[in-house]
Amino acid sequence: MIKKINILTKENKYSIEIETNSIKKKIKNIISKNNNVIFLIDKKVFNVFQKINNYQKEKYICINCSEKIKSFNFYTKITQKVLSKGVDRKTILVAIGGGTLGDLSGFIASTLLRGIDLILIPTTLLSQVDSSIGGKNGINTNFGKNLVGTFYQPKLVIIDPLILSTLPKRELLSGYAEIIKHSIIYDKKFFNWLDKNSKNIFSLNYEVISNAIYKSILIKKQYVLKDEKEKLKNRHSRAILNFGHTFGHALETYYKYKKKLTHGEAISIGMIIASTISYKLNYLSYKDLIKIKNHFIFNRLPIMDNKMYDNKIFDIIHKDKKNIDGKINFVLIKNIGNAFLKNNINLEKIKQIIN
Numbered sequence: 388m389i390k391k392i393n394i395l396t397k398e399n400k401y402s403i404e405i406e407t408n409s410i411k412k413k414i415k416n417i418i419s420k421n422n423n424v425i426f427l428i429d430k431k432v433f434n435v436f437q438k439i440n441n442y443q444k445e446k447y448i449c450i451n452c453s454e455k456i457k458s459f460n461f462y463t464k465i466t467q468k469v470l471s472k473g474v475d476r477k478t479i480l481v482a483i484g485g486g487t488l489g490d491l492s493g494f495i496a497s498t499l500l501r502g503i504d505l506i507l508i509p510t511t512l513l514s515q516v517d518s519s520i521g522g523k524n525g526i527n528t529n530f531g532k533n534l535v536g537t538f539y540q541p542k543l544v545i546i547d548p549l550i551l552s553t554l555p556k557r558e559l560l561s562g563y564a565e566i567i568k569h570s571i572i573y574d575k576k577f578f579n580w581l582d583k584n585s586k587n588i589f590s591l592n593y594e595v596i597s598n599a600i601y602k603s604i605l606i607k608k609q610y611v612l613k614d615e616k617e618k619l620k621n622r623h624s625r626a627i628l629n630f631g632h633t634f635g636h637a638l639e640t641y642y643k644y645k646k647k648l649t650h651g652e653a654i655s656i657g658m659i660i661a662s663t664i665s666y667k668l669n670y671l672s673y674k675d676l677i678k679i680k681n682h683f684i685f686n687r688l689p690i691m692d693n694k695m696y697d698n699k700i701f702d703i704i705h706k707d708k709k710n711i712d713g714k715i716n717f718v719l720i721k722n723i724g725n726a727f728l729k730n731n732i733n734l735e736k737i738k739q740i741i742n
């Protein structure tokens with residue numbers, strides 16, 4: 388079954404299409420309808436593309452993807468390669484890969500000729516439910532993650548859950564963490580549905596996966612449409628999507644993105660911490676806290692890390708670029724499905740609670 392979500396921002400209109408076993412058909416369609424298409428492809432999914440006959444060899448670039456491609460170095464290298472294939476205003480850049488390739492490609496597309504068309508074909512669960520939605524892109528610097536980038540919406544997003552069949556279980560779980568995050572911040576019914584259906588996601592039931600992706604995108608869409616550039620400070624703020632990310636990002640920085648923890652694992656721990664703080668500050672009921680914890684434990688999402696008490700992590704949180712005047716902003720929850728922004732949280736208090 389095809390599911391379609393239309394996105395209408397102030398300056399753009401595009402659709403996100405979810406359909407199992409659709410990639411090849413859709414790539415062929417893009418090639419036949421456009422004169423100049425350049426593909427950036429994650430090496431791990433290159434076989435899908437290889438099966439499409441007759442595409443000119445010189446029009447694709449195959450990339451070994453990981454966080455390291457989100458760098459100035461790769462940005463320069465890949466941009467030059469794209470330019471060498473001949474780029475004009477009608478060129479379409481198509482990215483087939485996970486969130487790292489999507490983030491790099493978005494930045495390249497937005498800067499080439501001050502913006503050429505971009506089509507995203509996300510191939511990890513995380514990129515299907517999160518990074519390919521909302522138009523943020525970027526690369527990392529020595530000073531921190533995603534510090535250089537633009538807001539740039541794609542012309543189309545094509546999602547094919549079947550591509551997840553080759554994804555390692557740990558990466559699947561990492562994407563699932565963002566799905567459960569969407570349910571906790573916005574939709575209790577969806578949380579309960581996931582509670583019943585999560586095992587079907589991990590056993591790759593494509594119908595259930597499609598539903599989960601669809602629901603998840605609708606939730607992210609709400610926040611993106613109300614606050615595309617993350618300017619609001621109320622419960623509609625796009626920053627609500629950072630639930631679990633304050634602590635999660637600090638853990639990732641602590642481990643220097645060495646993949647000791649995947650992004651999803653880091654934010655899972657962050658979500659448990661944010662939920663616990665919500666409970667300790669009397670916003671969240673004990674019943675809801677336990678419900679969340681049990682769901683995480685049942686699905687093997689980590690709820691703690693033995694380094695999470697390290698003072699260095701608090702130093703990292705303290706230095707976070709998102710703090711204003713040294714005050715920490717945290718996303719907390721009042722119950723499952725209802726998140727809000729809590730400004731001015733005292734770091735000492737958080738330390739106490741975690742300890």
Ligand SMILES: NC(=O)c1ccc[n+]([C@@H]2O[C@H](COP(=O)([O-])OP(=O)(O)OC[C@H]3O[C@@H](n4cnc5c(N)ncnc54)[C@H](O)[C@@H]3O)[C@@H](O)[C@H]2O)c1
Pocket residue numbers: 429430431432451452453454457484485486487488490510511512513514517518519520521522523524525533550551552553554555558561650
């Ligand atoms: N722009 C945004 O709004 C946004 C939101 C969330 C996350 N992100 C970014 O997304 C990135 C993480 O994305 P990710 O988790 O997709 O990482 P990733 O792109 O590194 O992919 C994870 C691994 O899976 C491999 N892979 C991709 N598709 C595969 C498939 N179908 N089968 C087998 N292997 C496959 C990749 O080669 C890589 O080794 C981070 O850099 C994060 O900052 C961006």
Ligand SMILES: [Zn+2]
Pocket residue numbers: 517565632650654
């Ligand atoms: Zn995230």
